[in-house]
Amino acid sequence: MAATEAAEAYLSAHHIPELLEQLASWVLYNTPDDPKAFIIDHLQQMKEKKEGLPLLDEENLKAMFRMLDIQTRGYISLEQYTHAMLNVGLVKFNKEPIGGQSNKITQDTFLHEANRALRKANQAFCEP
Numbered sequence: 001m002a003a004t005e006a007a008e009a010y011l012s013a014h015h016i017p018e019l020l021e022q023l024a025s026w027v028l029y030n031t032p033d034d035p036k037a038f039i040i041d042h043l044q045q046m047k048e049k050k051e052g053l054p055l056l057d058e059e060n061l062k063a064m065f066r067m068l069d070i071q072t073r074g075y076i077s078l079e080q081y082t083h084a085m086l087n088v089g090l091v092k093f094n095k096e097p098i099g100g101q102s103n104k105i106t107q108d109t110f111l112h113e114a115n116r117a118l119r120k121a122n123q124a125f126c127e128p
Contacts, residue, residue, distance in 0.1 A: 018091070018121055025089035029056070056088060061114050064088075065107045075104040084110075085117060093117035 011017060023039055032038035056064070064084055068076045076084075078100040085093045097113045099105040 018089075021089040021091070022121060029088075056114070056118065058111065058115075061111050062107065065110050069107075075099060075106050076110065077103040078105065079103075081105045081110060081113075085114065088114075090114070090117045090121060092120055 023042065026042060027035050027038060030038065065076065068080045068084060078097075081097060081100070082095070085091075094113050094116070097105055098109045
């Protein structure tokens with residue numbers, strides 16, 4: 001049991017599960033012809049920049065919000081918000097965003113929270 005716990009502690013300390021989730025999401029989002037080369041390139045860029053690469057840019061996040069807000073009400077539900085975060089591989093995000101209690105999360109809030117969670121995820125990969 002000690003070996004299993006040590007392995008889990010190691011993986012957690014080095015953010016390996018989060019890194020693998022981000023890489024898998026990145027590959028699925030971009031669907032490259034050569035996924036292995038794509039992953040290698042992604043890891044090299046992360047190493048060179050000493051930071052992670054954002055999975056989604058501002059325009060991608062806005063497009064995601066528009067897809068979720070199919071009735072163009074200007075807001076999405078907390079459930080939609082949560083699913084969107086999880087679908088792009090973000091597990092550490094604000095579970096109680098502004099507007100969450102009323103199920104009216106605006107695009108500005110969605111963009112702010114998604115960008116914040118992406119920055120946090122990327123920073124975790126670059127810690128020594």
